[in-house]
Amino acid sequence: MTILPKPAAEITAEIGGQDNVDTLHRTSRDFxxxxxxxPTDAQLLYALKASRGDDVYGEDPTTTALEKRVAKLTGKEAAMFAVSGTMTNQLAIRTHMKQPPHSIITDYRAHVHKMEAGGIAMFSQATTHQLFPSNGLHLTAEDIEPQLQLGTNIHISPTKLICLENTLSGMILPQEEVVKIGELAKKHDIGMHLDGARIWNVAASEIEKRGLDATKEQDRQTVLTELLAPFDTASLCLSKGLGAPIGSIIVGTREFIERAKWFRKAFGGGIRQCGGIAASADYALTHHFPRLATTHALAKRLEEGLKELGVGIAAPVDTNMVFFQPQEIGLSLDATMARLAALPDPIIVGRERCVVHHQITPEAVEEFIACVAEMKKEKQANGDIQTNGVGKEEKAKLDHYNKPNGKTTDAVLRKQAALGY
Known part of the structure; x- marks a missing residue:
């Protein structure tokens, strides 16, 4: 594993201001x-030197350079920058969909179906067929083939696209299965799109497994090109694992990307002087990507520490996500979240999902485990859990993320299906 500088000192009061120094510290304990x-001082200073042209006219060299870099990394002809992963997914799907009736096959937990505000129906006039993986973890070609709508039955919307997600809930979709699904799609002239919001994590895991160097562009290119080879298009988020302040990117053929730009304009997604945000993303790709293997190691440490206490883990920890179930040792999820948030130096979690990002510290992981251990000890001693007062700021975060907001709440949806968000 490449040893990299710790992010804790990457925002200084002199450059970023004390408020942002404090924000970085809180973020280092927010799962x-x-x-x-x-964004770090160096990242934003790098962005200051970016070009300041109009990208809607294709006249911003920094944005164009980032698009060319990501296209080359992924083995595709072209790429297009946009503001978010939801936008790049929906733009890609809309570009694939020529004319209804048409349908898309997805995993029932897929972000494009569950968490993008009904965009597929709204923008592409397509229906989704959500499949449940027979192995409980990921879709296979055997799951998908019987569900393909290939005939001319006027009662059924024909399958035009298969959307896969990698990672999904932090779990890696095995590449051999991706290849099989790709071959199936090609056989029936069906498009293949990847929601690769966290494909960077898959690439980082594969680079480490092969003993390659995450700081070398050629090694990244080798792995990413292989991972994306079965797909016609992919959306790669720049603001999740990589830590760009904003942005996502679509890759595909040159013809596909030119068509996608029309839809980006129609959706109001064109950005004028976007060189600064493209440069921040470019910096993150260079300097933050090599840290992803460390986030995976910290997630494994969190999993192992919690499992030693008897806490349930709901999904395999392949990359940077841990779905924990304290109920298995008699602790309610709400009480555990409150106790973590009430620590002298609070730890914030969003219900059962814990996401380890490149600014989480090893100390936060160890204190997380220690807090749950203390709660377990109290429970065993007197059957009760002591919950200290939660600070106002921490309570606001917990309430915003987890409390009801109308009849159908995010919290309820997450309880119904812990995975897939």
Whole structure:
């Protein structure tokens, strides 16, 4: 594993201001998502030197250079930058979908189906067929083939696209299965799109497994090109694992990307002087990608520490996510979250999902485990859990993420299906 500088000192009061120094510290103990990472001083200073042209006119060299870099890394002809993973997924799907009726096969937990505000139906006039993996973990070609709608039955919307997600709930979709699904799609002239919001984590895991160097562009290119070879298109989020402040990117053929740009404009997604945010993403790809293997190691440490206490783990920990179930040792999830948030130096989690990002510290992981151990000890001693007062800021975070907000709540949805968000 490559040894890299710790991120804790990457924001200074002199450059970023004390408020941002404090924000970085809080972020280093916040397990809700890897979207929470804080842009570093060096990242923003790098962005200051970016070009300042109009990308809608294709006149921003920094943005164009990032697109060319990611296209080359993934073995595709072209790429297009946009503001979010939801936008790049929906733009890619809309570009694939020519004319209804048409349908898309996804995993029932897929982000494109569950967490993108119904965009497939809204923008592409397509229906989704959500499949349950027979192995309980990931879809296979055997799951998908019987569900393909291939005939001319006017009662059924024909399958035009298969959308896979890698990682899904932090779990890696085996590449040999991706290849089989790709061959099936090609056989029936069906498109293949990857929601690769966290494909960087898959690449980092594969690089480490092969003994390659995550700091070398050629090694990244070798692995990413192989991972994306079965797909016609892919969406790669830049603001999750990599820690860019904003942005996602679609890769595909040159013709596909040119068509996607039309839809980006129609969706209001064109960005004028976006060189600064593209440069921040480019910096993250260079400097933060090599840290992903460390996030995986910390997630494994969290899993192992919790399992030693008897805490349940709901899904394999392949990369940077741990789905923990304290109920198995008699602790309610709400009480555990409150106790973590009430620590002198609070730890914040978003219900059962813990996401280890590149700014989480080893100390936060150890204190997480120690807090649960203390709660277990109290439970065994007197059958009760002591819950100290939660600070106002921490309570606001917990309430925002987990409490009801209308009749159908995010918290309820997460309890119904712990995985797939």
């Amino acid at each position: 809700r998502s890897d979207t929470l990472t804080v």
